[in-house]
Amino acid sequence: MSAAPVAPPGPGATADQGPLRELSRRAFVEHVMGLPVSVHVRGDVEGPEVRTAVSQVFGLLRRADSVFSTWRHDSDLMKVRRGELSTEAAHPWLAEVEALCVAAAARTGGLFTADYAPETGHDPTGLVKGWAVEKAAAHLSHVPRISFCVNAGGDLVAGAGQGAAPTTWHVGIEDPEHPGSVRATVPLSRGGLATSGAAARGAHIVDPRTAMALDRPGSASVWGPTLLWSDVWATALFVDPELGRRALEKTDPAYRCLVL
């Protein structure tokens, strides 16, 4: 459960040639929001700033969970839903995310929505994860001489700290029909990558047009400058690969996709 590394640095740590101990790499893993969150850091991984930043990453995710979780009775979101907390008194993140949900629905032509379920009302959980992970990972960009990649349940953010060049992380895209095997590899050095599908959690994505849960196989991966929008677009493309792809190319050409 702790973020403390248990072993000395990975293979080829110091003695090797190459600039800035390039091979030094360390991983930290914690489970937050019901997801395994892996933080991988390369470069000057021994600095105290690394440890501080990593704990800030997990700390922010736990905070986001306490604000947005629909599984926690005492989250701000649930209190607002039950009318026990006014939106003004709630954490300002709620309003920030709500505005993003509105923008996401507009940007995807309605393929993404936070308002599909009339009985629960506004449900931003489809967007919160990408938003929170991106916000959390920003803590790492203040650390000098490192590059980093955060993987939260299959959604990734990569980047580099102060004065450091980003490194390329080779992301294996899982084969939706054969969990555990890799179908494609995507290089990611800066930005986000998200995959949507029904494989791992069963049907949890709802087609806003029919209000029905999508139970088909397959997955949609999107990567580009931010995880937030990669995540939104991955959902949209899983809902409708054809329409989604066209909307993506028209609206957000900086993003790339892979539908399996």
Next chain:
Amino acid sequence: MRRITLWALSTLTTLVLLFSYHTSTSSKASTIAAPVVAQAPASGSGSASGDGSSATPSPTPSTGSASSGSSSSGSSSSGSSSSGSSPSGSSSKATTYDGDAVSTRYGDVQVQITVKSGKVAAVQVIQVPWNDQRDQEINSYAVPILNSEAVAAQSANIDMVSGATFTSDGYIQSLQSAIDRAHL
């Protein structure tokens, strides 16, 4: 008619993959029988009720035994996978890491990766569901793909895994957890 041809073709491909997998790996590692070994533990199927991720994440940079969490995979001897050459420096030594056993809809799957000079040099499936005819078809297809992908990625190196949202229960289908463990 068309379908049959397609089916026959894909079967052929599978066979070819199977064979190519065997030969390509055997030159490197002495553990080609690993997937088959899992026959025993999986057929017990007692683990099916155990709600996944049965193996506790034991940090096992094992260089000798492949035993670890899930039952009798130890019989696969393997582990170190020698990987030929292995010159001098400790940095170039191959180390293997076992992932957690993960429940998939096909049954329990567990993988093991070999890290050499900071790169994923090989992926072995050390536990696969192998219960009936259908499972065998699935695995004879999936296992070689997995291995050939990983070996093909040797130069590219898979650093992270993305897929439809993984939950903590099935900690990243094992592959990510194995990668994580290599760098903890």
